[in-house]
Amino acid sequence: MMSPPPSPSGPPPSTALRAEPDSPARPAAGARVVRRALVVREVGIVAALVLLVAVTATVNPRFLSAQSVKDLLLGSTILAILAVGQTIVVVSRNVDLSVGSVLGLAAFATGSLFVASPDLPIPVVLLAGVGLGAVCGAVNGALIAAARVPALVVTLGTLYVFRGLDYTWATGRQINAADMPPAFLRLGTRTILGLPVLTMFAIVVLVAAGLYLRWYSSGRELYAIGSNPDAAHLAGIPVGRRVFGAFVASGALAGLAGVLYAARFGTLDANAGLGFELNVIAAVVVGGVAIFGGSGSVYGAAIGAVLLVTIGSALPVLGVNPFWQRAAVGVLILAAIGLDRALSARLARRLRGGSGGV
């Protein structure tokens, strides 16, 4: 397996060994290089996004109309929230394949709650959805952290189990938009100053997660765990507890996404969220998060989500045969990981032997 790219929190130990014993400038330069690379990566995706939008808008100016932009933002909200949750898990060298099923469960639970008691306040339902998601995430996290079993396998299993539970609960029933309180549905379409309310949820989640991963030691420890689990363990990081927490967070965010899905789409059946997991991982990978953990940011993942959704909307407008869309996403993923690899190889060379400066 390839060695993981260096973590963003500083130069890897090997460099420190080779550096001159008393040159404090070295680590600072290294950190600067790392941070610049990260900025380059996120700037890269933003540039790709801007380019895509610009090209499409010149072909069809309606692409930038208020309605169209609102649709793009709304469409990427749910994927972005899922991508943020997935990033938290992926940086610790795990993966959560069950997010689609958790979303489906939470969405149907939301609908069922409203059907049972239409006067329930919206915040209560939000909490219920998030709570349900957190419970599912806790199941994942407990299995993975306690039994130290591979996340890929466990979340593949819970993908099936949660989906099966969702099917059994829903069995052919469908909750229609007519069954939901209008105030809740309005949440799905309302805008404040042009920005959809749902997108504000996503932005709050994004900023909160970004701050947590950057400024809180438990957040940064996730990166350490992803870079080198054994070293993290030896350094005294409570790996099991952190990984458990990461999965609870991913589950909770998937639950939130489920509630927002119910608000946006109104009509819910047992198939909500089916197949989302691959899109989420695609968004995360395109956004620059290393699949083996240790590096990447939630901001990148969120932009990756927006980029993927925009491609879906832009291709038909550009007159490209929509059958090319999936292939385009595939090419994008391959390009993204190729770029990441090239960047991190260059970075490693710089940190290992480059003489000072950036």
Next chain:
Amino acid sequence: MRAGTRGARVIVAALALLTLAATACSEQSPGGGATPTAGAGTIKEGLKITFLPKQVNNPYFDTSDNKGGKVAVEEVKGVYAQTGPSEASPSAQVSYINTLSQQQVDVIVVSANDKDAICGALQEARQSGAKVVTYDSDTNPTCRDLFINQATAQGIATSQIKLISEAIGADGGEIAILSATANATNQNAWIEMMKTELAKPEHAKLKLVATVYGDDDDQKSFAEAQGLLAKYPNLKGIISPTTVGVAAAARYLSGSTYKGKVQLTGLGTPNQMRAYIKDGTCKAFALWNPADLGYLAAYAGAALASGIITGKEGDTFTAGKLGEYTVGANATVLLGDPFTFNASNIDQFDF
């Protein structure tokens, strides 16, 4: 490797192989369900009739099978079951058809995910004595005994074009179709008829600019409706002849700036569309009662299995409270004409 473990493994392997060999190499057990008595006028009791929709977690089929088919099967004192895959894939359906032919059911009522892919399995089922009735979405006529058509392609096409034309008004304009899956037999037949209908002089002002596919998936249909509006600034109307598609398109239009400006019609259920009729997003839409479809399909299958009809043109049978039906060309039974729902009658229905 310890000898004990290896020995145990060999024994277990041998056991497994022996078991498989013993069951596999014996004579094939003869198939056969209830043999129909020739010319009898009454439906046999105890017929096993199983509904196999495109996918089980679909509310449309929940209505047609559990609220229609089940009622009919209980009326003829048969044994009702509904089974099927959770995803609308042809290969998954084949697996269930194979199970049904092993379970020796008398009648399989199936809505096909693909016209040809399930044919082989259906033929094997018929050889085992099961009667095959398709409903909602047909297969190749050679592999089924009867097809219960909800409405003629002509009837649906005429009704849809008429509704969108009335909604848009005399000035006409560009229209688009939001369909289900691209391989669905019924959808393609209806779309072809709609194009023929549009070619008529009275619809000269209507122009079909696009056909997109929502795959009967709510979110995808929603996104496709969105895409249509983004791509065609002069779009005046959308026809969506699928309950999932029309509901998704209505929901999108209702929350967008296009509400009321871009007309919508299609085949939808009253419960799903009620809110949008009332808020003006959609003026009128059509459908039939899916429960009636399932009901008729069950009775047709029972009549087949009892020998009352053989599926050739001109055969007649009674379908409980729906009355008498005649088999038409190509072993097809027609349910009736589509029914139009609008603001004046939407509240009378509950499905």
Next chain:
Amino acid sequence: MSDAGNQTTTGTGAWTRPLWAGLRSWDAAVLLGLVLVVLVGSAAVDGAGTPRFWRFVILEIIPIGLIALPMTLVIITGEIDLSVASVLGLTCTAFGQMWAWGVDSLPLLILVCLALGAVLGAVNGLFVTGFGLPSLAVTIGTLALYRGLASVVLGNRAVADYPPAWTLGSIRAIPGTTIPWAVLVLAALAIGFGVLLHATPIGRGVYAMGNNADAARFSGIAIRRTKFWIFVVTGVMSALAGVFWTLRFASARADNGTGLELAVVAAVLLGGVSIFGGRGGLVGVVAAVALLATLRNTLQLAYVPANTLTIITGSLLIISVVAPYVAGMIRARLRRHRPVSTTTPSAG
């Protein structure tokens, strides 16, 4: 390594002996499970265990089995290939499109499809071994790319008018039984893969790579070349499964086989192959493929609804990884109480 003859060449000391023993007993456990399901199912469920039942089960097993064979090698080396179902789908559409263009020689069609599979697998191999990219991410990308290309080839159409000689021929039974002849092809390939993995230096190299890549490299094993060819073989087998799929269902569509990769990975993992690489065997995988298909069909016959089957599949997967951990814990606790054996070889 100066250990006594009990060690396999990939062992690195006393630590691996209990692990190896555990691996082999996993194969036995899966086989036992299969026998149990067969016996209990035939007794308890009407219709299970009959010749027709086996016919249907085997028809289902063939595509999954064909792909699970090379997937076992892939996972043992520590990689993964999630694009297999998309290779199957793209092959199906290529087959259908060529037929629609008028190519009517079956051997030619099959050859072209297999070659296509090899190319698709080589692309995966190139990205993973040539550029050093993680196989999980690469194959998620090629999963989307190949499936997308399948949509480009056939769009929304389905090609279904193959000659009955081909379609019926693909599922024809061996004379005197109800078993499809195609299972013989699967059996032969399974034996071939089994010999390759368990009895050749290449196979030992595969285990070495998965266990300890650096040690393997220093032992002179050509890691990148081996992995590359394993990906190529995976592509070819997926293409072969695609040809069978097209003829069996007599229908080529862009969405053929969607989701099959998860079923294959589930079967391989259930068969005792560790996702971390370096452990597992083909016997367990073949048994697991058979077990899952038999179980699913038996339960379907017993009127268990599709939703419950989904839950059962997921639970089996989870149990398959948690159980060894629990078993290991129990064994460790037992060992702590056992007296030290004088025949335990010293650590290498």
